[in-house]
Amino acid sequence: METTGLFRWWRVVLPLALLIVFGSWAVTSPVGSSPDDDYHLASIWCAGGERSGVCEVVNDRPQALLVPQSVGFAQECFAFDASATAACTQTLTSALVPTERVNSLKGWYPSSFYRVMNVFVGDDLQRSVLVMRMFNAAVFVALLALALTVLAPSIRSAVSVTTAVVLVPLGLFIIPSTNPSSWTVTGVIFVWAFGLALAQRTSWRSRRTWLLAVATFLAAFLAIGSRVDASAFVALAVIVVLVLTGWAKARASWISSIVLLVLATIALVQFATFGTPGSGVSGGMGTTEPGPGLFLTNVVYLPVYLIGIVGGMALGWNDTVLPPLVGVFGLLAVGVLMARGLQDVSRTKGIALLVSLGAVAAVPLVFLQREGLGVGEVVQARYLLPLALVLVLTLSLRVPFRQATDGGLPLPGMLAWVIGVGVTAAASISLWANAHRYAAGNERGLFDIDLVLEWTGLVPIPLPLTVGLGVVASAVFVAAALIGVRADAATTERRDSRTTEFRLAR
Secondary structure, eight states, X not given: OTTSHHHHHHHHHHHHHHHHHHHHHHHTSOTTOSTTHHHHHHHHHTTTXXXXXXXXXXXXXXXXXXXXXXXXXXXXXXXXXXTSOGGGGGGOOOOEEEESOOHHHHOOSOSHHHHHHHTTOOSOHHHHHHHXXXXXXXXXXXHHHHHHHHSOHHHHHHHHHHHHHHTTTHHHHHTTSSSTHHHHHHHHHHHHHHHHHHTTOOOSSSHHHHHHHHHHXXXXXXXXXXXXXXXXXXXXXXXHHHHHHOHHHHHHTHHHHHHHHHHHHHHHHHHHHHOOTTTTOTTOSOOSOOSHHXXXXXXXXXXXXXXXXXXXXXXXXXXXXOXXXXXXXXXXXXXXXXXXXXXXXXXXXXHHHHHHHHHHHHHHHHHHHHHTOOTTSSOOHHHHHHHHHHHHHHXXXXXXXXXXXXXXXXXXXXXXXXXXXXXXXXXHHHHHHHHHHHHTOTTSOTTOTTOOOSOOOXXXXXXXXXXXXXXXXXXXXXXXXXXXXXXXXXXXXXXXOOSHHHHHTO
């Protein structure tokens, strides 16, 4: 089945369609629409140091810097007010105004993300932000295309189905954005994917081994350079990878194992020495007594975050509420993946699942308990998205997974249709809901026939055309992923195949 034209082309169609989907989200979201964009945009503009008209020093305020009004305060006219459209951003100017919310002053985040984004700062704010968003989208798509080309079918299948299901809608919004969480999500997914493939390599005389090593380190760099907590997530992904690999195989491929352990050590040192915003103040953020009652309450409310990842929580500044149907379809698709993945659980996969699930539960519970907070306070679904991805990736992995002849988990036709229709609908509805919120505001019906669009996006293209293209691309993206998953489940690739995977192995 894998050798037919249809099943060869899905590996090309999938990343291209996803790039168009990312582009539609990037274009229909105004500057300043991602969470804390006032901090992140100002930090990007000032990451290159003092520069006339871009980032300047305030003589009488050492704890502030001057940035364009349209950079540091773009969100103020619409954030937290879903009835306000993004048309208000057109009144913002490039006049320099002081702000203290800059990373070079606060030091709350690693600087790598901001330094790279600073390369794209230009005279046109909207064009600069759009280029940054598409760069982040292209990085994800490039790594995905590489993964679909060089990974064994079982690992490739897990990456394909997890990307198609768990990234909708939160990941589709965050990845093509100027929020550092973009790199966190990208990095953690591909540390797991390329790291798992690297852990199987015993020969370092192979080009494929070196390619996997470079891809793993690049993915880790993205995550470690984005957020402090992402460093801990990288270490977790490496631990899960080594558990899946098993002691015998890890010992046989000892060089690869050492490389991964070094990577995890670097990540943990970064996490331990950097410090996190708000750290060191026990119980300082919330007002609830951090006792057993709070802990048990948070335990039973913890699924809110899973629901939030697939559409149950608002996007943007927590002010773009999605229709409940998005979350229902998302949970249904995740449930299908859970039922499918639990049918194939070996000892190593079972341990890896427990480690992943433990992290998904422990990370928010420990923080909330320490700070006296309840579920939904401070901690947002996007913080836990990378952990959920590691869990679903592991769940979707078929064991054995080391060889090109080891196919992915089977996906019956009816389940594929359930996932395909549900996820496509969720992606399409959430894209339009996001675009509608900024174009018309939530005081107008989502599907009003006489809808007046006050804002039409970052490019001079009619908004309905942009959204329509995104909807079609979403359907193609999901369909290609499911075609690939079904193809990988029945793969019978021969050892003399001339694909890139086998050429690189030589």
